[in-house]
Amino acid sequence: MTRTVPELERLLQIGTARARPLLENVVPPSFDMPAIAGTDSSQEQRLWLSLAALDLWQRAGHAPSAAGAHAGGGAPTATGDLAPCPARAESLLGALLQGGQSAALLGEWLGQLYRHGAHLPDRFLVKMLQLATEQKQLRALVRQLLGARGQWTARLEPDWEWAVDGGAVEDRAAIWETGSPSQRKDVLRAWREDDPAAARLALESAWKAEPPESRASLLSCLGVRLQGADEPFLEAALDDRRKEVRMEAQRLLARLPGSALSARMLERLRPLVQVSRPLLRAARLDLTLPQERDAAMVRDGVGANSHPGLGEKAGWVVDMLACVPPEHWQDQFGCGAVDCLALARAGEFDAVFIRGWSGAVQQHLENGSSPQLLSWLSALGALWLDTDPQKRLAFPDAFSRACAALPPDQRYQLLGQLLDTGRAEWQRDPGRYQLLDEAARQSATAWPPELSRKALERAYDALSIVISQANLHWWFVQMIGGLAGAVDPAAGIAIEPALRQRAQGIAVLQDSIDKFTRLVQARHDIYLSFQEQA
Structure with a gap:
């Protein structure tokens, strides 16, 4: 099968008269149809009938008998522990694929299938493997939903190796040696999940021969199950000639608990950061800006990032702070996250x-949440809400960027705290709506119904702000578009009449509500399609 598709396409271009041996050697018996066309059939007849057989195979997800040797046997009929997909949901998937729907809507369908405990329908296996190969954000779900037949099908094409669980382990070395850059990166990430040390050793062995343009991408795979044993290799990568490689090594070392890079940054910060306790005034943090940046600082990434609104030397301090675990400052100052921020x-x-502290929280959340990190994130959220909107521009994404790294339940809790603030605060501070929009667009799963209801009530309140101000219409259009993909669909359908009535007479707002309604209705249809028995 691997050679059949491109070779048949090539035959159509060059003609059978010039490639008779090619047809004889490439087409498996199940694709070659002399019994139908007749033993004396022409090469052209055989080619067209073989193409028809191939098309049927792709539509059905079944394999020709000759492919058995390639796949390790005939197609299995078992699907493991996964249940069949409900008929209505299967029909809806066909409509979604035919209509070329967005990855977000397909992701929602796949998420419902996963929660239903079912496998992908056999007739869509090939299409979904092709689609997820192109749209990588779908891969994690597709891999879990293949079933035994899907796993078997995934082994038919090298491009689908990312979908194979366990059974492809023996093929990893070969793909690592000869695969395309994207295939090798996918293999290395999967390898890290199963055996971090072996994956790192494979990368180390190949490092000197790797093309410079591939090194940063491959190095990022060590972020999967990052561990102390990775530190010597990452430290060596700080001396790489390519800037992208050095920056990736710096990012990973900053995430690594107890790394030497974090210790070096802390030593640089010690003489610069002091707590001042003047008489009759509140205690504060004083900062002495560094006067120069030596070669060792450059090697560790100080000054590698841009920080709009801050001076160059202040930016150096931000880079150093981002590499130190935030809980260190609680120990040094003898207070919690809220009091550290107050200082x-x-x-x-x-x-x-x-x-700097926001960057540190975000980086360390990639390793998993902890009570200390959650306390910092909560304190940053409260600070964001309490800061004057004009001054907030000095650190615009401090809260939302870090919040994106939280597990869903913890992210929902913090978002609920935001939504529970009074209506007057929201009307005085449109920046809260921006934060709500960012949270919606970062969400990979539907919000719980109660959280969705509160968010949509805020959207309804926002209409009273924007209907009389044409320059703010675009702002509502963007926000309602983000919410359409995140809120509970039933909650969206329930509030639609009220939104429409309040926006009556304003074409651009009505149009945005139309789009909102179509999307939440489509998501609601997906949900309902999984309620019937398979």
């Missing part, structure tokens, strides 16, 4: 500390 706000360089 920073009382000083001159509050934006520097906020940005």
Whole structure:
């Protein structure tokens, strides 16, 4: 099968008269149809009938008998522990694929299939493997929903290796040696999940021969199950000639608990950061800006990032702060996250500390949440809400970027705290709506019904702000578009009449509500299609 498709396409281009041996050697018996066309059939007849057989195979997800040797046997009929897909949901998937729907809507269908405990319908296996190969955000779900036949089908094409569980382990070495750049990266990530040490050793062995343009991408795979044993290799990568490689190594070492890079950054910060406790005034954090950046600082990534609104030397401090675990400052100052932020706000360089600590929280959340990190994130959220909207521009994404790294239930809890603030605060501070929009667009799963209801009530309140201000219409259009893909569909359908009535007479707002309604209705149809028995 691997050679059949491109070779048959090539035959159509060059003609059978010029490629008779090619047809004889490439087409498996199940594709070659002399019994139908007659033993004396022409090469052209055989080619067209073989193409028809191939098309039927692709539509049905079945394999020709000659492919058995390639796949290790005939197609299995078992699907493991996964249940069949409900008929209505299967029909809806066909409509979604035919209509060329967005990856987000297909992702929602796949998510419902996963929650239903079912496998992908056999007739869509090939199409879904092709689609997820192109749209990588679908891969994790597709891999879990293949069933035994899907696993067998995935072994037919090298491009589908990402979908194979366990059974492809023996093929990893070969694909690692000869695969395309994207295939090798996918294999290395899967390898890290199963055996982090072996994957790192494979990368180390091949490192010197790797093309410079591939090194940063492959190095990022060590972020999967990052561990202390990776540190020597990452430290060596800090000396790579390519900037992208050095930056990736710096990012991973900053995430690594107890890394030497974090210790070096802390030693640089010690003489620069001091707590001042003046008489009759609140305690504050004082910062002395570094006067120069030596070669060792450059090697560790100080100054590698841009920080709009801050001076160059202040940006160096942000880069150093982002590499130190935030809980260190709780130990040094003898107070919690809220009080650490209060110390920073009382000083001159509050934006520097906020940005640096936000970066540290975000980086370390990639390793998993902890009570200390959650306390920092909660404190940052409260600070974001309490900061004057104009001054907030000094650190615009401090909360939303870090919040994106949280597990869904913890992210929902923080978002609920935001939504529970009073209506008056929202009307005075449109930045809260921006945060709501960002949270919706970052969400990979539907919000719980109660959280969705509160968010949509805020959207309804927002209409009272924008209907009389044409320059704010675009803002509502963007926000309602983000919410359409995140809120509970039933909650969206319930509030649609109220939204429409309030926006009556304003074409651009009505149009955005039309799009909102179509999307939540499509998501609701997906949900309902899984309620029937398979």
